[in-house]
Amino acid sequence: KEQYLSILWARFQELACYVLECLTKYGICAIDKFLGEATGQEILKEVLQLRAAGIMRQGQLVHGPSSSRNKYIRGDMITWVDESEPQAENIQYLISCMDAVVVQVASKLEAYTINERTKAMVACYPGHRTKYVRHVDNPNRDGRCITCIYYLNKNWDVKQHGGLLRIYPEGSDQVANIEPKFDRLLFFWSDRRNPHEVEPAYVERFAITVWYYD
Numbered sequence: 084k085e086q087y088l089s090i091l092w093a094r095f096q097e098l099a100c101y102v103l104e105c106l107t108k109y110g111i112c113a114i115d116k117f118l119g120e121a122t123g124q125e126i127l128k129e130v131l132q133l134r135a136a137g138i139m140r141q142g143q144l145v146h147g148p149s150s151s152r153n154k155y156i157r158g159d160m161i162t163w164v165d166e167s168e169p170q171a172e173n174i175q176y177l178i179s180c181m182d183a184v185v186v187q188v189a190s191k192l193e194a195y196t197i198n199e200r201t202k203a204m205v206a207c208y209p210g211h212r213t214k215y216v217r218h219v220d221n222p223n224r225d226g227r228c229i230t231c232i233y234y235l236n237k238n239w240d241v242k243q244h245g246g247l248l249r250i251y252p253e254g255s256d257q258v259a260n261i262e263p264k265f266d267r268l269l270f271f272w273s274d275r276r277n278p279h280e281v282e283p284a285y286v287e288r289f290a291i292t293v294w295y296y297d
């Protein structure tokens with residue numbers, strides 16, 4: 084067990100160096116195959132159980148076209164998971180892995196002293212063109228400095244399924260197009276440097292987000 088943990092720790096150390104360099108240079112960093120197929124699958128199973136348990140609530144209600152019957156298009160559905168959540172061992176394991184990487188990145192970032200985070204927000208875009216309009220996660224210095232998102236969507240094809248995350252880094256004419264691929268981990272600065280939007284999703288789209296506080 085110890086041997087396994089020390090290998091894991093060494094891997095997170097290596098990952099943290101890459102994340103630090105990438106964040107410093109671009110303000111955005113994506114890591115693929117973060118936990119591997121089996122663990123990713125276990126996390127997805129727990130998320131589907133949360134959804135089946137009906138505890139996911141509407142994250143944001145947006146006004147539908149006035150012509151439509153129900154005034155609102157249901158946006159993303161969310162629920163918050165923390166250490167006390169039963170039957171969420173794998174989601175909790177994910178959070179501890181995210182923490183392991185961020186703690187090491189933070190130790191190298193003089194400008195930040197990251198020592199707190201939110202609970203994990205499990206979000207499901209139910210499909211039928213649900214999206215998230217262009218926004219900044221932390222526009223008014225609420226303390227959040229890094230957004231960390233883990234995607235759970237197998238065989239996602241943006242052409243068929245939509246749901247692309249588009250980030251418009253401030254002061255650059257480049258746009259980052261991030262596909263919400265299974266077992267992908269994404270980091271980006273939460274403040275005004277990274278306005279972003281989720282394009283309409285045509286099928287269910289799952290993600291788990293944690294925000295780290297400075």
Ligand SMILES: O=C(O)CNC(=O)c1n[nH]c2ccccc2c1=O
Nearest residue numbers: 142159161206215248263279281290
């Ligand atoms: O899923 C993504 O790729 C990006 N997702 C977001 O930017 C995003 N940002 N802020 C939120 C606040 C409340 C509920 C959901 C969200 C949300 O999906």
Ligand SMILES: [Fe+2]
Nearest residue numbers: 218219220279
């Ligand atoms: Fe966001």
